[in-house]
Amino acid sequence: MNRRLSATLATAVLAGSLTAISTPAQAAPVPGCVDAGKVFRTISAKSTKWVPTNIHSDWARPGVNITYAKNKTGSWTLTNTIGAKAELNAVLAKASASYDVALAKTWSKSDTWRYSAKVERKAGKTKGRLMMFHEAKRFAVKKTLVYNKSGRCAVKTVYKKTLTAPVKRNVNVWGIQYS
Structure with missing residues (x-):
């Protein structure tokens, strides 16, 4: 049972890591000129x-x-x-x-x-x-x-x-x- 819990935790941690890695890429701003209009x-x-x-x-x-x-x-x-x-x-x-x-x-x-x-x-x-x-x-x-x-x-x-x-x-x- 401990092994199942470890495997489940490892999967959850790995999935969370993947989510954390992929989230910033999705939230990255569209390239552009932030000074436009100055x-x-x-x-x-x-x-x-x-x-x-x-x-x-x-x-x-x-x-x-x-x-x-x-x-x-x-x-x-x-x-x-x-x-x-x-x-x-x-x-x-x-x-x-x-x-x-x-x-x-x-x-x-x-x-x-x-x-x-x-x-x-x-x-x-x-x-x-x-x-x-x-x-x-x-x-x-x-x-x-x-x-x-x-x-x-x-x-x-x-x-x-x-x-x-x-x-x-x-x-x-x-x-x-x-x-």
Whole structure:
């Protein structure tokens, strides 16, 4: 009787082992891309630019001293070439973190602007004017999307763009713009 019990236990243990071995194979996930749908934005080719604003004097000939003194709102706006507002906001947030400075779609500041300078002689230029330039950051942005391709992860580029965005803070320089 002990032998029958041992044989029965051995069969039960062996059957249980086989079940345990075969169960994970049956429960294995179907191959695929667990990261499908993830979006990545990469910021590169960063530089600082000084973009002309709407604050400027009238044109003057070389040799003339120009004085500018007006109460006006200076502004500059990024031209959105990305598309939806939410996408632009995501890109500006990523670029702001990358530069460690707040970037925006627009910059504006109301103030009394005062500046004077002399229009110098420049080869090939016939006139100049005082111009206020605002600090901006130029960068390349690449958006990629992970997707499932035949059970494997694949990456596709959604877009590559170069943008110039104004900094939020009031950082300006004056200069002569020649024409």
